[in-house]
Structures are given as C-alpha cells and as structure tokens.
Amino acid sequence: QKEVEQDPGPLSVPEGAIVSLNCTYSNSAFQYFMWYRQYSRKGPELLMYTYSSGNKEDGRFTAQVDKSSKYISLFIRDSQPSDSATYLCALDSNYQLIWGAGTKLIIKP
Amino acid sequence: NAGVTQTPKFRILKIGQSMTLQCTQDMNHNYMYWYRQDPGMGLKLIYYSVGAGITDKGEVPNGYNVSRSTTEDFPLRLELAAPSQTSVYFCASSYSLEEKLFFGSGTQLSVL
Numbered sequence: 001q002k003e004v005e006q007d008p009g010p011l012s013v014p015e016g017a018i019v020s021l022n023c024t025y026s027n028s029a030f031q032y033f034m035w036y037r038q039y040s041r042k043g044p045e046l047l048m049y050t051y052s053s054g055n056k057e058d059g060r061f062t063a064q065v066d067k068s069s070k071y072i073s074l075f076i077r078d079s080q081p082s083d084s085a086t087y088l089c090a091l092d093s094n095y096q097l098i099w100g101a102g103t104k105l106i107i108k109p
Numbered sequence: 110n111a112g113v114t115q116t117p118k119f120r121i122l123k124i125g126q127s128m129t130l131q132c133t134q135d136m137n138h139n140y141m142y143w144y145r146q147d148p149g150m151g152l153k154l155i156y157y158s159v160g161a162g163i164t165d166k167g168e169v170p171n172g173y174n175v176s177r178s179t180t181e182d183f184p185l186r187l188e189l190a191a192p193s194q195t196s197v198y199f200c201a202s203s204y205s206l207e208e209k210l211f212f213g214s215g216t217q218l219s220v221l
Contacts, residue, residue: 008149034209043113043199043212044152088151095206099151 003027006089006100014108019076023089023100026070032092033065035074037085038102044088048074079107111135115200115213122190122220130185130216132200140203141183142167142210143175145196152199158183190220 006023013019021035032051036044048063050056056063062075072091076083084107089100116131134141143155154167158177172194174186183202187194197217201210 002151004151006151041214043201043214044210045212046209049209090152097152097154097210099153101149101151 003098004089004091004100007103008101010104010106012106012108013079015079015081017079017107019079019083019105019107021074021076021087021089021103021105023072023091024070025072025091025098027091027093027098028067028070029093030091030098033063033072034090034092034097035061035063036088036090038088039085047087076105081107081109083107113200113202113211113213115198115216117216118214119217120219122187122218124190124192124220126190127186127188128190130187130198130200130218132183132185132213133181134183134200134202134211135181136202136204136211137180138202138204138211139180140206141177142201142203143173143183143185144199144201145169146199146215147196155185155198187218192220194218195220 004025035048037047038044050063053065053067060077064073086102086104088102091098113134139160142157144152153169156175158164197215199215200213203210
C-alpha cells in the first residue's frame with residue numbers, strides 16, 4: 001500500500017463547476033499538508049498549505065484536512081479553463097515530503 | 110527574476126553514457142533538491158543539499174551523484190545511464206525545510 005493515494009484521473013468537468021480533489025494517507029505522523037499545481041511541462045508550484053484539521057480558504061480554493069480519517073481534499077469553486085493542470089498532494093513528516101501521484105484536471109469551456 | 114533554472118530541457122542518452130543535469134537558483138536558498146517524476150508515481154527525492162558542501166541521499170539515489178560547491182548550483186550526475194533512469198527530473202530549492210519548494214521547469218530524459 002502506498003503511503004499516499006491519489007486518483008490519477010483525468011477528471012473532466014465543465015467550466016464553473018465545483019471540483020473536489022482528494023488524497024488518502026496511511027501514516028498518522030504526517031503533520032503538514034500541501035497542494036501543488038503543475039501545468040504541462042512545468043514544475044509544481046505551491047497552491048495551499050495547512051497543518052491542522054479543518055478548512056483553509058484562499059480565494060476560489062479550499063483545502064480540507066480530516067486527520068481522523070487520514071483524508072485531505074482540495075475544492076475549487078467556479079472552476080476556470082486556466083485551472084486545467086495536474087494537482088499533487090504532498091504530506092510532510094519530520095521534514096520528509098511524500099507526494100501523491102497527482103490528479104489531472106481538465107476544465108472544459 | 111529567474112528563480113530555479115534547469116538545463117537541458119530535453120536529452121536522449123544511449124545506455125552506458127553519462128551526463129550532468131544542471132541546476133542553478135538565484136534566490137540565495139540554502140536547501141536544494143533533485144526529484145524524479147515518473148508517470149503514475151509521486152515525485153521521488155534523489156538527493157538534497159542543506160548548504161554548500163553538504164549533500165545527502167534521498168529515497169532513490171542509486172545511479173546518481175551530486176555536488177554542491179556553491180549556494181547557487183546543484184548539478185546532478187548520471188553515470189552509466191540505464192533505461193530505468195528515463196524520467197522527468199526536477200530541481201527545487203527552498204529557504205528552509207519548512208518553507209515551500211520552488212521548482213525548475215524540468216529535464217525530460219530518455220535512455221535508449
């Protein structure tokens with residue numbers, strides 16, 4: 001079993017839809033939870049960062065962490081074609097980052 | 110502001126050849142990293158460095174070597190290339206271990 005599981009997609013939704021991207025993990029030692037966005041042929045860039053259970057909002061993006069269920073989510077409201085990218089979750093324990101495989105998201109105009 | 114710059118962007122190697130992937134950053138970051146990204150897999154850490162002259166192995170170091178003679182540069186050396194090293198390689202840097210990673214645009218390497 002992988003330490004971090006992430007549905008690879010692709011996930012295709014119409015413009016304006018609410019998108020839910022998810023990761024599950026097995027190690028309860030993870031303390032920090034990040035979402036990176038990666039455009040085609042580019043390196044990942046940090047989108048959201050949280051270290052506690054609950055929700056964190058930034059514009060159209062909301063990161064949710066449920067430590068009891070070992071489950072993290074990224075919600076995108078009013079999705080735009082420019083949101084089309086691969087979204088990677090990354091979990092940190094003792095300064096070691098473990099990455100999900102990434103979910104490819106396609107927003108159709 | 111250049112950030113993290115990787116060269117080359119693409120390269121094809123024959124089995125047994127060697128090459129160096131270049132990485133330089135202009136943000137005065139102490140921490141630098143090399144990752145590989147394979148389809149359907151998460152990023153895997155190859156080597157990292159916490160400052161000039163200090164390097165350490167990551168999760169998948171076999172077949173690679175690194176050096177860090179300056180704060181800015183962190184080259185990755187592939188010796189005796191093998192097909193299993195076909196991948197996209199990313200260099201990244203950060204101010205500290207708790208800070209976010211800044212990535213380069215990657216090097217797509219094929220070993221045939």
